[in-house]
Amino acid sequence: MTISPLVDQTIAAIGPLDAAAVAAAEARQGVLTKPPGSLGRLESLSIQLAGILGQPIPQITGKAVIVVAGDHGVAAEGVSAFPAEVTPQMVFNFVAGGAAINALARHPGLTIAKVGYGAANIARGPAMSREDAVRCLEIGINAANEQADAGANLIAGGDMGIGNTTPSAAITAAVTGADVASVTGRGTGVDDAGLEAKIATIRRALEVNQPDGSDGMDVLTKVGGFEIGVLAGVMLGAAARNCAVVVDGFISGAAALIAWRLCPDIAQRYIAAHRSVEPGHNVGLQAMGLSPLLDMEMRLGEGTGAALAMPIVEAAAKCLAEMATFTEAGVSDGDD
Numbered sequence: 001m002t003i004s005p006l007v008d009q010t011i012a013a014i015g016p017l018d019a020a021a022v023a024a025a026e027a028r029q030g031v032l033t034k035p036p037g038s039l040g041r042l043e044s045l046s047i048q049l050a051g052i053l054g055q056p057i058p059q060i061t062g063k064a065v066i067v068v069a070g071d072h073g074v075a076a077e078g079v080s081a082f083p084a085e086v087t088p089q090m091v092f093n094f095v096a097g098g099a100a101i102n103a104l105a106r107h108p109g110l111t112i113a114k115v116g117y118g119a120a121n122i123a124r125g126p127a128m129s130r131e132d133a134v135r136c137l138e139i140g141i142n143a144a145n146e147q148a149d150a151g152a153n154l155i156a157g158g159d160m161g162i163g164n165t166t167p168s169a170a171i172t173a174a175v176t177g178a179d180v181a182s183v184t185g186r187g188t189g190v191d192d193a194g195l196e197a198k199i200a201t202i203r204r205a206l207e208v209n210q211p212d213g214s215d216g217m218d219v220l221t222k223v224g225g226f227e228i229g230v231l232a233g234v235m236l237g238a239a240a241r242n243c244a245v246v247v248d249g250f251i252s253g254a255a256a257l258i259a260w261r262l263c264p265d266i267a268q269r270y271i272a273a274h275r276s277v278e279p280g281h282n283v284g285l286q287a288m289g290l291s292p293l294l295d296m297e298m299r300l301g302e303g304t305g306a307a308l309a310m311p312i313v314e315a316a317a318k319c320l321a322e323m324a325t326f327t328e329a330g331v332s333d334g335d336d
């Protein structure tokens with residue numbers, strides 16, 4: 001399948017994990033001064049990181065959260081508890097440093113890479129043209145490359161886009177085959193009637209568009225969104241640079257599903273940060289074989305869950321790097 005030279009090259013650069021680094025990290029975990037396995041998921045995380053970064057003792061050299069905003073024509077169907085104007089208003093808030101993600105990752109900066117004035121209403125037709133979908137992926141790849149060039153090797157995406165839990169649910173249903181009702185939540189907080197109407201809107205979007213859930217480009221074009229496409233590109237770009245991809249909440253999870261359909265090997269480079277309150281998030285994570293690190297009962301997006309999980313990933317790397325071995329510390333191991 002050919003998407004564009006940049007996207008094709010990026011996908012081709014994403015291979016399986018570095019097996020030698022994985023084996024070395026695994027062996028080292030076995031001789032550090034602790035009962036085997038006692039650091040639980042910190043151990044498996046450190047081993048996964050070794051494989052992703054291609055380093056027997058992986059080092060996090062920099063972190064980045066790339067927040068992407070997009071408007072959604074489907075907001076006109078009343079699927080959100082908030083009006084679409086909130087999206088650009090929140091972009092100003094991000095730049096001013098006043099959003100939740102600013103409190104967790106304090107380095108505001110704005111890049112303008114406009115795809116268009118919002119995705120079209122998916123309840124009536126496709127979200128975007130194929131050209132726009134390609135452009136989204138390329139913008140994301142370039143953004144990830146910029147961060148990797150600046151030294152980041154732990155990269156997350158974050159989203160802002162009123163209405164975007166609707167395409168995210170449509171994507172999750174299309175890719176996983178799950179029933180729409182099981183992957184649709186209240187987003188910003190729609191009431192019971194709003195939730196029923198939202199489910200009906202998502203069913204309509206899938207009926208009208210008939211996305212092929214095995215084809216990431218088809219899903220993005222028909223029931224995606226601009227920020228979701230850019231986030232999928234960020235993930236592809238980061239993975240191609242041997243960076244770890246920290247997956248945030250429901251919208252990032254939907255983007256991760258699209259990138260996974262474009263490149264199945266990428267899932268090994270995903271670290272699921274947290275379990276969103278949105279029920280579809282866990283469905284998507286499970287389809288990719290991922291288990292989230294945290295359950296903070298969050299449902300915000302913006303990369304907030306990913307930012308919270310990053311110190312845990314760093315802790316995993318530090319334990320592997322900095323702990324003494326039984327021999328070094330003169331501590332008797334279990335065989336003595």
Ligand SMILES: Cc1cc2ncn([C@H]3O[C@H](COP(=O)(O)O)[C@@H](O)[C@H]3O)c2cc1C
Nearest residue numbers: 080082159160161162163164165187188301
């Ligand atoms: C003030 C505000 C800040 C946000 N930051 C992220 N979201 C999140 O909520 C929205 C998705 O929910 P729905 O599909 O129900 O519209 C997205 O903008 C998402 O980024 C926010 C929402 C609001 C209102």
Ligand SMILES: O=C(O)c1cccnc1
Nearest residue numbers: 187249250276299300301
């Ligand atoms: O899980 C998320 O990322 C999420 C959930 C609800 C609304 N916005 C984002």
